[in-house]
Amino acid sequence: MSFKEIVSHAKQYGFVFPSSEIYDGINAIYDYGQYGIYLKNNIKEYWWKSMIQINENIIGLDTSILMHPNIWKASGHVYKFKEIFLYNEETKYSYRLDLFIENYFQEKNIRNKEKNLKNNLIKYIYKKFKENDKEKILRLINKIKSKKNLRKWTKIYEYNLMFKIPLKEHEKKNFYLRPETAQGIFTNFLNVLNTSKMKIPFGIAQIGKVFRKEIIARQFLFRMREFEQMEMQFFIFPNQEKKWLEYWKNNRLKWHLSLGLGEKKYRFYEHEQLAHYAKKAYDIQFKFPFGFKELEGIHSRTNFDLKNHEKYSKKRFRVFDKEKNNFSIPYIIETSVGLDRIFLAVFSSSLKKETIKDTKKERIILKINPALSPIKAAIFPLIQDKRLISLAKEIYKKLKLDFILIYEEKDSIGKRYRRQDAIGTPICVTIDFKTLKDKCVTMRFRDKMLQKRVLIKDLKREIKKETSMKKLFQLLR
Ligand code: ATP
Numbered sequence: 001m002s003f004k005e006i007v008s009h010a011k012q013y014g015f016v017f018p019s020s021e022i023y024d025g026i027n028a029i030y031d032y033g034q035y036g037i038y039l040k041n042n043i044k045e046y047w048w049k050s051m052i053q054i055n056e057n058i059i060g061l062d063t064s065i066l067m068h069p070n071i072w073k074a075s076g077h078v079y080k081f082k083e084i085f086l087y088n089e090e091t092k093y094s095y096r097l098d099l100f101i102e103n104y105f106q107e108k109n110i111r112n113k114e115k116n117l118k119n120n121l122i123k124y125i126y127k128k129f130k131e132n133d134k135e136k137i138l139r140l141i142n143k144i145k146s147k148k149n150l151r152k153w154t155k156i157y158e159y160n161l162m163f164k165i166p167l168k169e170h171e172k173k174n175f176y177l178r179p180e181t182a183q184g185i186f187t188n189f190l191n192v193l194n195t196s197k198m199k200i201p202f203g204i205a206q207i208g209k210v211f212r213k214e215i216i217a218r219q220f221l222f223r224m225r226e227f228e229q230m231e232m233q234f235f236i237f238p239n240q241e242k243k244w245l246e247y248w249k250n251n252r253l254k255w256h257l258s259l260g261l262g263e264k265k266y267r268f269y270e271h272e273q274l275a276h277y278a279k280k281a282y283d284i285q286f287k288f289p290f291g292f293k294e295l296e297g298i299h300s301r302t303n304f305d306l307k308n309h310e311k312y313s314k315k316r317f318r319v320f321d322k323e324k325n326n327f328s329i330p331y332i333i334e335t336s337v338g339l340d341r342i343f344l345a346v347f348s349s350s351l352k353k354e355t356i357k358d359t360k361k362e363r364i365i366l367k368i369n370p371a372l373s374p375i376k377a378a379i380f381p382l383i384q385d386k387r388l389i390s391l392a393k394e395i396y397k398k399l400k401l402d403f404i405l406i407y408e409e410k411d412s413i414g415k416r417y418r419r420q421d422a423i424g425t426p427i428c429v430t431i432d433f434k435t436l437k438d439k440c441v442t443m444r445f446r447d448k449m450l451q452k453r454v455l456i457k458d459l460k461r462e463i464k465k466e467t468s469m470k471k472l473f474q475l476l477r
Helices: 003-012 036-053 069-074 097-107 112-130 134-143 182-186 189-195 238-257 304-313 339-350 386-399 413-423 433-438 456-467 470-475
Strands: 016-018 030-032 058-061 082-088 093-096 153-160 164-166 174-176 202-211 226-236 266-270 280-288 291-302 319-321 326-328 331-338 351-355 362-366 377-381 405-407 427-431 440-445 451-455
Touching (some): 003 016, 003 351, 030 036, 036 058, 036 339, 082 097, 093 097, 097 112, 112 134, 134 153, 182 202, 182 226, 182 304, 182 331, 238 291, 238 331, 266 291, 280 339, 291 304, 291 339, 377 413, 386 405, 386 427, 386 433, 427 456, 433 440, 440 456
Parallel strands (some): 377 405
Antiparallel strands (some): 016 030, 082 153, 202 226, 266 280, 291 331
């Protein structure tokens, strides 16, 4: 399905709404709807449990969004979390320089062999920017045909992506809305060390909202100003960096593959241009409807953050290394993924249009892994008959203690199936007149549309078997 159709399905079926829509919306900010929130929470739960429940050496935290302003000085964000933007007079839009160049190479289909070309161009432009030779950059950008031959690139400027909030009226000090969750983990490193049994190597995981002044438009959930990150910081001794970087690269790819979107949708990309805190950085890229783009970052942050927090806070961040018989500041391997980007990956690649064999009619189906499905089963009386309704409601009431369910009696059974297909419900359960006699219901499975009769008393077991997250965890072994 086209990207436009995917975005419109997300809205029409209650997954994602543009924020503040009645006031014409705000660029790059979205709300999750009644089904979207379940899908999002299921992805979150799967990530969270596969970090802290499956690994006995990883614990979780939930730290604040507003933190001491010095944290962002120590982390380097106040001085270095900046991007260069290009302004186009024709569209009246600004574009991030690094993404502009990436798109240019994608548009022109310039292959890997010529990767050096891209890197050299980036290096050249950054060098000229440092030398304040903006004219030269703009001349160059105006010469290359890109962004559907847009011309009139008239400004090049840099700004910090953090949102500032004044601490007090008329005071120069600022709070910042956090642009990553990682700093809440680093600043609690000593608390965790002192209050838990964790010993290096160990990890701290966190899920939370972050904020960045992104100005790119029309990328839906891919690039937002307010989004959620799922980050895990793994603390190691310096000589273990290579081993653990490799370990987490493979572990995270395995996690993504377990969602069943297909191996071909993923690839690794090694960064040449590194963030200010990183020594080595890999992306797991995903084939979104608009091409391969970053889904998750796996970085070696070395001891950059803890060293700087030691300097700024005057607290000691050194840990004794028995093997080396000395104290050292731990190194960190970070895995950082955007929850909203996984949502988009799952949603966009699972939404399909299919022709039904027998009827030749079309159906739209959200073929997601049942463990992630917003609704686990829909309960229907075959028709609006008092006895069927009463039994169906009784079954619904019992099972809703274990699963997120939907009860529906309106419209034909076929229409009800279509509605559930479109939101990804893996099972529909129908109560008919035979049920009144044999205590069996019909279970209908979303993907193959197969049906089977099962005893009412076995329904809980059957739904659990089909929708449990346990199956996903088993794939991680
Ligand atoms: P990009 O190059 O796409 O801007 P990044 O390298 O700045 O991403 P990180 O700072 O490494 O991203 O953040 C970790 C993860 O957070 C990314 O891999 C991505 O999944 C997610 N993420 C980053 N920026 C956004 C955004 N604006 N909207 C949604 N998710 C984001």
